[in-house]
Amino acid sequence: MAANVGIVLVSHSAPLAEGTAELAGQVGGGTVTIATAGGTDDGRIGTSIAKIQRAIQLADAGAGVLILPDLGSSVLTVRALLADPDDLPGPVVMADAPFVEGAVAAAVTAAAGGDLKAVLDAAQEARHARKL
C-alpha cells in the first residue's frame, strides 16, 4: 500500500498540539503519522522552527506533509519555513483551517489514502462545518 500523507500540528502550546494529535489519531484509526510541534524549545508558550522541522521529518512517509497551525505566529513561522523548500523532505503544504476540526478531517482523509491535495481540501473544508 502506498504511503499516507503525514500531518504536523503546530501550536503555541505543547499539550494542545499533543491532545489534538491524540484525538485526530483516534478518529482516523491510528494509521496516519501525526507529529506535533508545540511550544518553544524551552517549553514556554510560543513556536519553534526547530520543532516544526523535526515534526515534518517525523511525519513524512513519502506522500507529502500537511501542516496545521493554530494561531498567529504559528502561521508566520510555518510560512518562513516553507519559503525555503530546499530544506524540506518533499511536498509540504499549510492548511487554512480550524485546528481541531481540520486535524480530524485531515486524519480521516489521510487514513483513507487520500493524496496531499485531498487531505488539504478536507482540512480546509472544515472551515464550513457546523458544530450545532
Add this chain to the structure above:
Amino acid sequence: MPESSEATITLAGDLHARPAGALSVAASKFDSAVEVIVGANQANAKSVLAVMQLGASSGQQVTIRATGPDAGDAVAAIIGILAGATKAGD
C-alpha cells in the same frame, strides 16, 4: 446510469467520534458518492465532521445510500462498520 445501493441499520451505540471516523475512512476508499441519512438529516459519509454533526445515537435508524460504480460494496462495508463499531459506545 450509475449503480445505486441502499441499506438501513439500527444503531447499537452512539455514532461518536471514533465510529464516525471509521465510517468516513471506509467511505473515502470508494469512488461512489455515499450519504448517511438519519431522520430528516443527511451527510456526506466522506466528511467525518458532517457525520459527527448528525449526532446519531443508539436505537436510531441510519440509512446508507451510495451511488456510483462500487455502490453495493460501499454500502456493505459501511453497514458492517456500523454493526461492529458502535457497540463500544465511544
